[in-house]
Amino acid sequence: MLSGAPSSTESVNRGPLLTQVGVVGAGPVGLAIAWRCAQRGLRVSVYDDRPGSGASHVAAGMLSPVAEAYFGEHELTALLVESAARWPDFAAELAGASGVDLGYRTEGTLVVGLTADDLAEAGRLWAYQQGLGLPITPLRPSALRDREPALATRVRGGAVAPGDHQVDPRRLVAALRVAAERAGVEFRPARVGVLSEVDARVTVVAAGCGTAPLTGLPVRPVKGQVLRLRAPGGGPPGFRHVIRGYADGEPVYLVPRGSGEVVVGATVEERADTEVTAGGVLRLLRAAAELVPELTEYELVEAVAGLRPGTPDNAPVIGALPGRPDVLAATGHHRHGIVLTPVTADLVTELIVTGEPDPALAPFTPDRFAKEPRWN
Numbered sequence: 001m002l003s004g005a006p007s008s009t010e011s012v013n014r015g016p017l018l019t020q021v022g023v024v025g026a027g028p029v030g031l032a033i034a035w036r037c038a039q040r041g042l043r044v045s046v047y048d049d050r051p052g053s054g055a056s057h058v059a060a061g062m063l064s065p066v067a068e069a070y071f072g073e074h075e076l077t078a079l080l081v082e083s084a085a086r087w088p089d090f091a092a093e094l095a096g097a098s099g100v101d102l103g104y105r106t107e108g109t110l111v112v113g114l115t116a117d118d119l120a121e122a123g124r125l126w127a128y129q130q131g132l133g134l135p136i137t138p139l140r141p142s143a144l145r146d147r148e149p150a151l152a153t154r155v156r157g158g159a160v161a162p163g164d165h166q167v168d169p170r171r172l173v174a175a176l177r178v179a180a181e182r183a184g185v186e187f188r189p190a191r192v193g194v195l196s197e198v199d200a201r202v203t204v205v206a207a208g209c210g211t212a213p214l215t216g217l218p219v220r221p222v223k224g225q226v227l228r229l230r231a232p233g234g235g236p237p238g239f240r241h242v243i244r245g246y247a248d249g250e251p252v253y254l255v256p257r258g259s260g261e262v263v264v265g266a267t268v269e270e271r272a273d274t275e276v277t278a279g280g281v282l283r284l285l286r287a288a289a290e291l292v293p294e295l296t297e298y299e300l301v302e303a304v305a306g307l308r309p310g311t312p313d314n315a316p317v318i319g320a321l322p323g324r325p326d327v328l329a330a331t332g333h334h335r336h337g338i339v340l341t342p343v344t345a346d347l348v349t350e351l352i353v354t355g356e357p358d359p360a361l362a363p364f365t366p367d368r369f370a371k372e373p374r375w376n
Contacts, residue, residue: 019186019200019201020037020042020200020201021203023044023046023047027055030207034180036346038180042352045188047188047198059337060166060226060253060255061167062164063167064339065080073314083340086343095175098179104167108165109243112144112245113157114290155291209309215321219331220310221271222268223268223270224308225269225305227288228264230298262295267284274306310334315334315363316344317331317332318347343360
């Protein structure tokens, strides 16, 4: 049990006036932590004046521990794999608790290269991923098109990652909100300017890009532009797998939904505005249509930009602030917020309840940064 955090029995004895856990931020991570804490009998309040309006509103929802495994990120990859393994049970439990369809799909992911250079670039990453024992299998062009006939005939080759799945982040947020409310979580439509405004024994900062002014942690905004297309005639898209690829050096992903929607993304820009630019849209559409030509006939229904919470080492920040065991960070997930939602919620909840950090948290604690955070 964290210092200052009473057990559920103690809270009954003390009365209901003081919140045990205050969560700042109502994105998927914050909502999942609130839900899990409430399930453990804790009194929880969530503070957010615009729930679900952050990075998750823009995110595509790829659950990709394999395709997102990059050079030098061994510890992060292990956390991605662990969280992805929790997703099937998490999705089933959440759908049952909320009655909301999450759009969770398990067809897998194809990673493709349009040109010989694209294929060589992708192949270096596949070799690294296979070296880690991750399930990714190279395929010839004919085998790729057997799986997805909509792929361009120019595609030189690719690989399949059968365990890389997807979920609809907007539905995920809606489901978590319902499940949390049913579990007794209180929602306060307020923007927290300083942590002293949170009336709780334990405060969890899951505020994404809003974390830095609250804690001093080095969480920065990384802009991403994303498009949403719709298949003609109201039918499903002409492909089932998530497709990630390189088209003349341009990385792009295509995520099909059962509703007929296709999410195309995403730019990676070191800037803090949320303006959609003509150049960003052009880059994404050109690369996407090079891989799946039929997309030129789809309706463009949304172009939006969001801000991922990035950190200096691209890994999340999870755990107590130095010198403040009553303030926990659960932020900085960058492009991995959706896939890491279950494991982050479980690890933070267990830390709150028992006071003992799981060894899996060690690489991701706030004290790994040289500059000690400040807090308000």
